Amino acid sequence: MNPLLAQFLAEAADLLSQVDEGLLELERDPSDPELVNEVFRAAHTFKGSSGLFDFPELTRLTHAAEDLLDAVRSGKLALDSGMADDLLAAFDLIRGWLAHVTTHEQLPATAGPAGQSLIVKLRGPLGGEQAAVAAVTAPAGPVIDRAPDWLSLFDEEWLEKSASWLNSTSATMRFVRFTPDQGCFFRAEDPLHLVSQVPALAKLGLIQPFEWPPAEEYDEYACLIGFVLATRAAVGELDYLFRYVPDQVEIVQLNGDAIRRHLAGEEPPEPRDDESTVSAAAQSQAENLELARDAYAILTAAQRSLALGESVSGVRLSAVARSVAAAAAALGVPVETTDPDAETLNAQVTSLLTEAGPTPAEAPSASPPPERTPVDRGRADDPGGQVGTRILKVDQEKVDHLMELVGELNVAKNGLTFLADAAEEEFGSRVLSRRIKDQYSGLHRIAEELQAAVMDVRMLPLSVAFSRFPRLIRDLSRRLGKTVELVTEGEDTMADKDVIEALGDPLVHLVRNSLDHGIETSADRRAAGKPPAARITLTAVADGDAVIVEIADDGRGIDPGTVKRKAYEKGLISEEELETLTDSDAVDLVFRPGFSTADQVSDLSGRGVGMDAVRASVEKLGGAVTMRSQLGRGTSTRLRLPLSMAVTQVMVVSVAGQRFGIPVDLVVETVRVPSAELGRVLHQDVVVLRGEVVPVIDLARALDMPWTPDPAADRAILIVSMHGQRVGLLVEQFHREVDVILKPMEGLLAYADEFSGTALLGDGLVLLVLNMKEVLSLAARTQ
Secondary structure, three states: OOHHHHHHHHHHHHHHHHHHHHHHHHHHOOOOHHHHHHHHHHHHHHHHHHOOOOOHHHHHHHHHHHHHHHHHHOOOOOOOHHHHHHHHHHHHHHHHHHHHHHHHOOOOOOHHHHHHHHHHHHHHHHOHHHHHHHHHHOOOOOOOOOOOHHHHHOOHHHHHHHHHHHHHHOOOEEEEEEOOOOOHHHHOOOHHHHHHOOOOEEEEEEEOOOOOOOHHHOOOOOOOOEEEEEEOOOHHHHHHHOOOOHHHEEEEEEOHHHHHHHHHOOOOOOOOHHHHHHHHHHHHHHHHHHHHHHHHHHHHHHHHHHOOHHHHHHOOOHHHHHHHHHHHHHHOOOOOOOOOOHHHHHHHHHHHHHHHOOOOOOOOOOOOOOOOOOOOOOOOOOHHHOOHHHOOOOOHHHHHHHHHHHHHHHHHHHHHHHHHHHHHHOOOOHHHHHHHHHHHHHHHHHHHHHHHHHHHHHEEEOHHHHOOHHHHHHHHHHHHOOOEEEEEEOOOOEEEHHHHHHHHHHHHHHHHHHHHHHOOOHHHHHHOOOOOOEEEEEEEEEEOOEEEEEEEEOOOOOOHHHHHHHHHHOOOOOHHHHHHOOHHHHHHHHHOOOOOOOOOOOOOOOOOOHHHHHHHHHHHOOOEEEEEEEOOOEEEEEEEEEOOOOOEEEEEEEEOOEEEEEEHHHEEEEEEEOHHHOEEEOOEEEEEEOOEEEEEEEHHHHOOOOOOOOOOOOEEEEEEEEOOEEEEEEEOEEEEEEEEOOEOOOHHHHHOOOEEEEEEOOOOOEEEEEOHHHHHHHHHHHO
């Protein structure tokens, strides 16, 4: 991918996030002028950066959103929920387009029609009475030229479609007739190359001579054809592009009405002299302001692109050069753009930014914003303020590769212990064994520090996972007719990026369930003596080597009786369980596959897969889910997750000569008991430990491995805890705990659910890590 485009996509993600967050805050506090300015700046910067690429649909849609934000910023309009919906929808569509650009390096084919309807909505509030009043002094829209006769060279069907589209978006299009001089080739001019540089080209046609000369008189060095073209580029850009051949070019600016009048053969209405004068003056002022904004945005985007340094030399700089030329034309400053290099362009950009002034992108507001306490961002001459120079953005794949290398280093390091044992046992050299162990100690310390450093790079705040929920709760609560307030706590708690990425879907399921099932309507809450606005709280806190995320609401809570009755009706529990289940156990039934309290299936809930999917996803991460609820008071769901998925600590055991790994988080203790102390209750082996009866599962039998323990030997039992219940695993031998880099199962074993992954040990052998939930289920079926 073009490095300039890759940089734009990376920056666009941050800018779109700023816009989304700002719009949600503005909806709560629309009177904050500084917040409006921040959203406008982000949208304007995004539009300027997109101008470096041939994405006209994207630029048009962003321009419409920017115009609406500008009207809000200047005080002409007050932001309401409808405008916020349209703006959020526009930037959601842009985000989807950029995902397509990331893969295909071009906008989707449906970009034009999809963006058109949103452009109409965004420009809707700019019309009506306010626009009519504004038009008295400064009418919006460019001066429309009279359609020339040569417009007939374009296809009438295409002109009709273009007129319809232009009228629906209140936009204009530039039409150009370019008739090169016959001797242009002898002046080193290339008309075709010149036409190919026209940005945002919509239509191109040829002007052929009425009669071609006979073959014996034909001069192949004479240019006998011309061009007609339609473009969405600005007039200033076209003037600058054709600056060396102005006598060969005619440019007109037309809207849909002008094109239709031409097709119908009608004459345009003649404006009055006073209207024409006022319109021209107002248009000139508006164009100058817009050109200044665009020039500043384009120049700052070009400056960021040129900052790529060496990587720019390998790509064509024509896109940046054209943008710089357009900005220079808008500012009225001539620049030389013949075969520019990156260094020359960088100097031109710096000079033009000085010419443009410090803040041309900031249009004056209708009234100055109230003063705020200035925040010290750090001066350019203050080393303490240069925070930006201390931050380096690194591609995620590079960090993942570095983590893989750390894992391989750990494997190689652990191999030294086996080498030391071999040196003493096979070669009888205790001195050499001790020296190898000394080297291992130093290498172990360095490897641990390196692993911790890479883990710190992979750590991200939980705010990354929480950031999607203000928008989600806003949209769903309005759709359900409920008033909900979101509170986040501990969003600066850090966790591994893989954990945060995998946490997204379970949190979405839980929040949607709270909104749909837990939160009441405002009327119901008032009747119950509650505040009309409900509250959903997202809390994160670090707990040793784990992170705890809790989702709580103050809704109606879970009725244990209703849950048990629904579970019984769906055949999930027996009649005996219906009578004996405690309230806490009844709440846990919501995690059963197929369970749902919804009477009707909707696109939000009712299929009975949401909560089951939550528990399965969290357990796949090596975590656990617990739920507590009080009828009429609310529900809280707690997710306990490991801080990192990159490194897993496992307890190594062996069964039938094969070693297996069991996550240490599940291990309670290891015990050895005489074989005579093993009992049997209802076809289940059990052992009594400190007065508690613990079921014992033969791990070899569960995995279908032939093994018969020595009848006279003590039994090695590993006690694990699953969902609060203790279970014993009968194994052959205990080994040590090790840190491993867990890799998912692939190939033929990808569907072996009883294994969660593989790891490589220091002696070169592969360790299979067990998925205890599936192993226990398998053991229950084989009893």
